Amino acid sequence: MKKSIIILIALMGLIITGCQKENVTVPITPDNPGTPTGNFSAPHWVVDTNYDYSSSMTAVVEVELSLTYPQIGDNWHIDSSDMVGAFCGGQCVGVANPSGTLFFVYITSPIPGNNEPITLRYYSSVLNNIFYGDAAFPFYNGGRQGTVNNPLQPLFRTGE
Numbered sequence: 001m002k003k004s005i006i007i008l009i010a011l012m013g014l015i016i017t018g019c020q021k022e023n024v025t026v027p028i029t030p031d032n033p034g035t036p037t038g039n040f041s042a043p044h045w046v047v048d049t050n051y052d053y054s055s056s057m058t059a060v061v062e063v064e065l066s067l068t069y070p071q072i073g074d075n076w077h078i079d080s081s082d083m084v085g086a087f088c089g090g091q092c093v094g095v096a097n098p099s100g101t102l103f104f105v106y107i108t109s110p111i112p113g114n115n116e117p118i119t120l121r122y123y124s125s126v127l128n129n130i131f132y133g134d135a136a137f138p139f140y141n142g143g144r145q146g147t148v149n150n151p152l153q154p155l156f157r158t159g160e
Helices: 002-018 070-075
Strands: 056-062 083-088 091-096 102-108 118-124 129-137 156-158
Touching: 056 118, 083 102
Parallel strands: none
Antiparallel strands: 056 102, 083 091, 083 118, 091 102, 118 129, 129 156
């Protein structure tokens, strides 16, 4: 009888847990960049204006998702509500919408003492997804990453 109850409890546990959706994280690698379509609404990337920013730099960024996701073909394009955000650690230090095919990101100085590199994220309103750039660069006052004729072109992938 005890054995039957134990087996019954074990089976009930398998049935209950088997019906739950399992969160499996697949590492994002160059061979597995993740899926380009997502379920994100526009992020609320805002630069903290409560800090006296005394220095800045600019990044001229071109986004070309077909380099990472050749399968998207004509299903993706730059939209006026797309965004590129610049981050230092978890702090948003710049955000821009496109101007034509380029994003001119005005980057403010990070909180003093935060010497982490600047990283980029791209939100595609067409694909409803956030992509993380593979380029990182140091902040330096008056500096620039990329130009109109030679923009910064990081590879963007889903997942951090």
